Amino acid sequence: MDSRSPVGEARSLADVSAPGRVAGPEEGISHEELALAARNHGLPLEALRYDVTPPGLHYVLVHYDIPLTDADTWTLTVGGRVRTPLTLDLAALRSLPSVTHRVTMECAGNGRARLTPRPVSQPWLVEAVGTADWTGVPLRTLLAEAGVEPDAVDTVFTGADHGVERGVEQDYQRALPLADATAEAPEVLVAYAMNGAPLPPQHGHPLRLVAPGWYGMAHVKWLRDITLTATPFTGFQQTVAYRYRQSADDPGAPVTRIAPRALMIPPGFPDFMSRTRVVRPGPLRLEGRAWSGRAPVTGVEVSTDDGDSWAGAELSPPDGGVWSWRHWHVTWTATPGPHTLTARATDAEGASQPLAQPWNRGGFGNNLVQRVPVVCL
Numbered sequence: 001m002d003s004r005s006p007v008g009e010a011r012s013l014a015d016v017s018a019p020g021r022v023a024g025p026e027e028g029i030s031h032e033e034l035a036l037a038a039r040n041h042g043l044p045l046e047a048l049r050y051d052v053t054p055p056g057l058h059y060v061l062v063h064y065d066i067p068l069t070d071a072d073t074w075t076l077t078v079g080g081r082v083r084t085p086l087t088l089d090l091a092a093l094r095s096l097p098s099v100t101h102r103v104t105m106e107c108a109g110n111g112r113a114r115l116t117p118r119p120v121s122q123p124w125l126v127e128a129v130g131t132a133d134w135t136g137v138p139l140r141t142l143l144a145e146a147g148v149e150p151d152a153v154d155t156v157f158t159g160a161d162h163g164v165e166r167g168v169e170q171d172y173q174r175a176l177p178l179a180d181a182t183a184e185a186p187e188v189l190v191a192y193a194m195n196g197a198p199l200p201p202q203h204g205h206p207l208r209l210v211a212p213g214w215y216g217m218a219h220v221k222w223l224r225d226i227t228l229t230a231t232p233f234t235g236f237q238q239t240v241a242y243r244y245r246q247s248a249d250d251p252g253a254p255v256t257r258i259a260p261r262a263l264m265i266p267p268g269f270p271d272f273m274s275r276t277r278v279v280r281p282g283p284l285r286l287e288g289r290a291w292s293g294r295a296p297v298t299g300v301e302v303s304t305d306d307g308d309s310w311a312g313a314e315l316s317p318p319d320g321g322v323w324s325w326r327h328w329h330v331t332w333t334a335t336p337g338p339h340t341l342t343a344r345a346t347d348a349e350g351a352s353q354p355l356a357q358p359w360n361r362g363g364f365g366n367n368l369v370q371r372v373p374v375v376c377l
């Protein structure tokens with residue numbers, strides 16, 4: 001681990017904010033990555049038991065600092081290529097017709113720490129996911145009220161947080177193409193409530209965007225401005241970060257919707273340090289959740305022999321709607337000895353999860369199957 005003072009001889013933003021890189025062959029997780037992991041926590045996998053993730057157990061990802069916000073004085077502005085620019089406070093937003101969508105959100109970097117070589121960034125294993133009921137105003141209601149000019153192509157969302165990343169000082173900003181921003185399904189929301197309560201500070205208080213089906217980076221928190229542009233948005237989080245690149249000079253394709261994934265609730269009980277699971281011989285229920293942000297999940301298969309053979313799992317009805325994970329289960333008769341359990345989801349577009357890592361330089365969209373080592377004693 002690197003114990004040098006991070007300030008060192010720094011005299012410029014470039015000195016404190018290095019370009020993206022990939023870890024060397026034997027390079028372990030650094031203090032910098034540990035600091036990010038301690039700030040940005042994942043879903044404890046046992047919390048996959050809940051349809052809706054209880055407060056505080058939903059994963060959190062914050063690029064910079066959580067801003068201190070005041071719901072009483074907060075305003076959202078809507079401008080750019082619109083006929084009537086708007087300034088809305090929370091009371092104005094709450095007076096508009098609201099909708100609630102149950103949405104499974106996942107960070108695009110989920111699975112990054114398992115990649116070889118490892119892209120150096122927030123080191124997620126598989127736990128950067130959560131499901132919440134988000135309440136707010138459909139974005140298309142606000143855009144209709146403002147009146148979108150015919151030459152608008154992108155909808156740019158700006159958060160109240162500020163930082164520097166890869167040498168570029170910025171407010172957190174992301175855009176959605178106008179067609180996605182105004183689609184009937186998935187319906188994008190400007191949300192002011194999570195699970196029926198005001199948004200907590202870490203999840204975007206008092207306002208955030210919710211873009212069902214999209215990886216987390218699109219759901220801009222601490223939302224303070226929406227600007228319609230006549231040219232495609234070229235901000236850092238759109239054109240530099242969140243691209244599927246094979247090399248530093250590869251322009252890559254944009255990261256958009258969530259690839260299918262199944263996760264298992266680790267069965268039995270864990271060892272404190274190794275997290276290895278201990279189970280008893282006999283019939284055992286293996287269960288978890290599965291989701292895809294592209295198309296409904298149509299199947300989950302489970303393997304108890306590290307991927308040599310697979311059996312179909314029972315899927316619960318899609319009670320939470322199209323953009324929420326589904327529960328699945330199988331019964332397994334555990335026999336004494338070590339076993340590696342795994343599960344994989346398939347969606348209605350026929351996409352499934354790879355058994356070999358899908359590598360890219362940012363470590364995005366790695367939906368490699370989860371492997372759960374258990375020992376039956």
Ligand SMILES: Nc1nc2c(c(=O)[nH]1)N[C@H]1C(S)=C(S)[C@@H](COP(=O)(O)O)O[C@H]1N2
Pocket residue numbers: 058059060061062063064105106107108130158159160161172202203204215216217218219220221222
């Ligand atoms: N303003 C702002 N919005 C943001 C971020 C951020 O750092 N700043 N992080 C994004 C990323 S990368 C993810 S994965 C999700 C995480 O949302 P959550 O913390 O509510 O789970 O928020 C997104 N919205």
Ligand SMILES: [Mo]
Pocket residue numbers: 061106107108109216217
């Ligand atoms: Mo993310």
